[in-house]
Amino acid sequence: MNLRISTSLKFTLPLILLGFAATLSTVNLLYHVPEAERAAVDRSRERFNQEMSRLQSTLEYLSLKGDLDTIQHEIAVLTHNHDIVFAALTDERNLVIAATRRAWLDKPMAEVSPKFDFQQAAGAIRDRRARVTFDADGNQLLGYAGILMDHEGEGLRPSESGALFLAYDLKRSKGVARAQVIQQSLYWSGWVVVLAMAIWLVFHFLLTRRTALLVHAAEQFASGNLAARSGLKGHDELARLGRAFDAMANEVADTQTQLRHDIAKRERVQAALENSETRLQQILNNTTSIVSVKDTTGRLLFVNRQWEHLFHIPQAEALGKTESDILPGDRVMALRTHDMAVLERNEPLEFEETALLDDGLHTYMSIRFPLYDADGKAYAVCGIATDVTEKKRSAQELTRQREALYQREKLAALGSLLAGVAHELNNPLSVVVARAVLLEEQGDPAARVVAAKIRTAAERCARIVRTFLGMARQQPPERGPVAINEVVTAVLDMTAYAMRTSTIDVVLDLADQIPPILADGDQIHQVVLNLVVNAQQALQERPAPRRINLSTRYDPVAARVRIVVADNGPGIPAHLRARVFEPYFTTKPIGIGTGVGLAVSLGIVEAHGGELTIECPDEGGAIFHIALPVGAVQAPSTPAWPSAKRHTGRRSVLVVDDESEIREALSQILSDADHRIATADSGQEALERLAMEQFDVIVTDLRMPGLDGQALYREIERRWPSQAERVVFVTGDTLSASLHEFVAHSGRPVIEKPFLPEDVRRLVGGLAAADQVGW
Template identity: 40%
Template sequence: MSPPIHPDPPLPLGQGNLSALLAVAPALLPALLDAIPARVVVLDPQECLTYGNPAFYAFTGLQPEVILGCPIRHVIGEQAYANYAPVRERLTRGETVCWEDWIELNAVGPRYMREHLVPAFDAQGQRLGTIVISLDWTELRQNQQQLEARLDELHATQALKSSIVDQALAAIISTDAQGRIVEFNPAAEAMFGRQRTQVLGQPVEDVVIPPRHRAGHRAGMARVAKGGPARMLGQRLEMDALRADGTEFPVEMVLSRNAVGDTSFYTASMFDLTERRNAQAQIERQRDALRQSEKLTAMGSLLAGVAHELNNPLAIVMGRASLLEEKMAEHPLASDAHRIREAAERCGRIVRTFLNMARSRAPQRAPVQINDLATAAAEMLQYNLRSHGIELDLLLGDDLPTVLADGDQIGQVILNLLVNAQQALATNDPPRRLQIATGVEPRRDGREPWVWLRVVDNGRGIPEALHERIFEPFFTTKPEGLGTGLGLAVSRSIVRDHGGDLRVEPRGPGACFRMGLPVSGQAQPETSAAPAPIEAPEALARVLVVDDEPEIAALIRAFLESAGYEVASAESGALALELLSAGRFDAIVSDLRMPDMDGAALWRAVGERHPLLARRMLFVTGDTLSPGARGFLSQTGCPALEKPFAKADLLGCLKQLLG
């Protein structure tokens, strides 16, 4: 590579100047040239070396007697000489040339040289030769290259660190010793809602620290400035930070101190803990819900057992009251018997509702009456409402069509709405009112109408901003310990699974929840609470009653005999098989749970000995909750009548069984 050539003004050595200088001071010039640290050589017009100062010979390590008079190309080498071609052309034109570059010299190897080459002429313009002044800048150039490499490395390191800081997920804020911000990465911009250009140079306390913590921050900075301990350095701390909009949020921070020369800088790496706190809160709510669910499961099992034990005495009370009412039809005490029967039937409905709620089974859709479900829920909570001073109004629509739905699930939804209303009214000043209303909503475009139910209270109501949030899982407005935030979410899910909707309506000062469900059939006639007339069988039928409870067996026998059936009874399955072997029977009414031989074992035995009669078995039980009982009834297709039951229910099932 040819050395770079730099223009340089000619030295003040015009034609004849060198000869004049030698003539004036013949002893001064050699001393001057010998003292110059630069290498000085003089070449004749044929480029042969005619002079070299001591610095030149010391640099090359050559002796004057060896190289004086030799062509310079032999001294510096052919490769180096070839690089001087552009320089020689300019010297020929009388130009002074200045250049610097790496050059390979024979005697010393590769060196970085800076040279001035000056052509000399006599008075007639004849070229006398060339004066060359050289400086060896090899070490300087090497140091410069090392410095440039180090700077490049520092630039690359700085770029890498800047990239890491810019791409970091953590918010990184650096300040000087006075607390003024010197770095604010993109993650910090996103976290705090502020631009880097706006906060650089600002006190960090005014940007990210809530006002109530600023005094403590200033005290800590002052303590460190006086040489006190920096207590927060290197520790993971959770604290509150301040967004640009004035809201506070939790962060985790690690603070470090770095010294650059005599200056200290502080860097805080921060993570937003909002999502983590929300997740922890949700997990805690889920744990509370799980504990509550476990409690409810245990209570449900206990409730189911208690309800089952109540079935038998309730069945006896209901049945005997019904018989007493029939016998005393014209007696003044008939109204008392009627009240006893109605109270017992109400107890039976409450027990049945408890059992339905405790059942764990797949949803089963069937035509249900929303009015019946609303009445059952109201009866279940009647004592609670009355004890809290809550007046309940039932405004149930007439001739509502049935809805194809799972009665247990929709009943739970209604009960949940009533319980929520009761809890909302508990802290309300009297009067406390609760209303349940039902009706039909006509639908356009040929779609079938909806049956709706409203639960309205005169409590404090629900803010409009929360009308949708209250249906989110684990969100609750109730005080701690009164709810898990799952009731409304599950209720809406159940209703929507039925093709309907559950929402809050903005009505009145209190809260109003409206449930709407699509119907599945025509309107059903309203049933009367009085016992339906029972038709006597067309032909005398013999029925075998099997029950280990003598009172239940006697009640069923009394019901059947009053309707014209011929009845025999057995207290166990074994005795029932003996009676079947001794006589003819048209149907069997049996308890499902009995000691020794239960109803399932009796059915199998009857199937082996009397196959036709096995298809005419009606089971009376209060144990349809258990998986074993449900599985048996589902597998065999045998009808079942749940305790407690009314006389009309028993006779209706038996008539259908006999065909």
């Protein structure tokens, strides 16, 4: 940066005079201030010596008299002297016995004021002479002198001599002298400044002011102020020069004024046009839609920022070129076709198009319309495309969620229905199974064969009911030991009818001695069921033969259980295999699938630490492989009810159930075990029987009208606590979470319908035997 110094007399003359005044004042200060300070120090030192001599005589006199109070008063008076910093009197041990600062009393002088040279002070005390020195900063006078002290004074400690220490402030006297010199310097400098201002005023009014007016007018005129004039009056040379300048300025101003009017008009028009274009471009660049303008030959006239993001081409490279110069050919053909259609129809065209971007396929709603010039002729085509991908996805997701909600509502309704159906089915199934087993035990060989078939069919019905209940339960995942072969068998039980009606052969190959895995049985069941149902749907439209192979294997090396579900259907095309596990992706027709089955199955398998993979052989079909780890599996903790033991005497058993067939079946089962049986068809009747008689075992159904099994147990627990430990529950409702919670809380054993006679005898006999031994 260049520093420009003005050479005008308006500034140079007063600056010279002010510089002279400043120099004079500086010299005066540099010379006279030290002289004045030295004189002040000499005067202060003289007064200090006088004060030291006076104090030495006074204190020595008072000390010989032993008047310590007066000594302390004499020194305390010195605090009112602003020039004395402090004063102190010490004894022969150099301890302060009187001082202007009471905090110093009885303290060593070297501790309270280390400024003194105590070796010199010791010499002065011995010689009883006063000595004066300066401190390290030169701002204080330090004096010390020896004092004779009385041996017999009552107020002082015994000592031969003491010392007087005195500090005198020089800063005040120096400051006064310095102020006098500065005041004198300022006085004379003021007169010099006044003289400089008077000289400046004379030159200013006679020469510099008029010259400055002319120079200012010339500078203003040169900078564009055509109204600038000097306006100088008089008859001297400066006045004549000013009038000539004003005449020239008038002529130039007339010409420039007209020219500026013309230029200003054109600039206003141009600025308005540029502002309009800038605002339009800002609006188009900040819109979320893709905007482009092309002339009738296809050259790009404008593209916005969204267009650049879509095609990854900067605006500077795109303008003036056709789309065929910068875009792929297949895309250009479609775009150009739409432009030509707009120009031919001379009206807007709206359509939907798609584009493959980095994050997938996007859908755009586009509109093209012509732009007209002042004569009404179309000179360009404007295209606006809005991304509606998220909107369409949101609509699809909303539809899917509505369908999922509808399905959950149906499933919830189905679960409620199944709960009632299970209870109603399990009661007759219990009678059928129990009667069939009893018939097997007591009938002739031909009847036993028939009874075995009846029992097998009834047990299959029971398994199907339990499987449906497990699907409808929707309870939180709960892992435990799961037998894979039983899961596969349960799936085939559920799908047997669909396989038969679709003429699909199911080939089952289950390996023996497969260890249980730690998993949620319902979830694994869901995975296998999804794969089997998918295979069945894939084979639906295929010509015979149709076949599904299910196999299980155990790999001890990898510690994995493997399940394979294979079909001879059409398989899955290679380009779709990577997407079959994506949520909502499906190749099935609308209404057949939702695209979530395989995604959910993959999530379940991976949550269990396994893998779900697909294989499509060249000869066709699809093979799904499930691999699940075999870990440390512990059996679920259940009460260890004692087994039945041989015992003498008959045991009394109370059977409570509102179904007469169930009561009769249980009564016959337990009667054959040599127990004495009493029955009750309601909870209220059971309480009446219990009030009159004590039973070894109480077998009660959980769900009964009126007083049900839960209320009966709580009433027994309240009235006869010892009898509550003899209760056994019977239930056909495996769906209700509240019943599960109640049974777990009570800790009582449960017989699930349909039941086998041997299981009932073993459990009831075990409880009776445990009661006998005080278990």
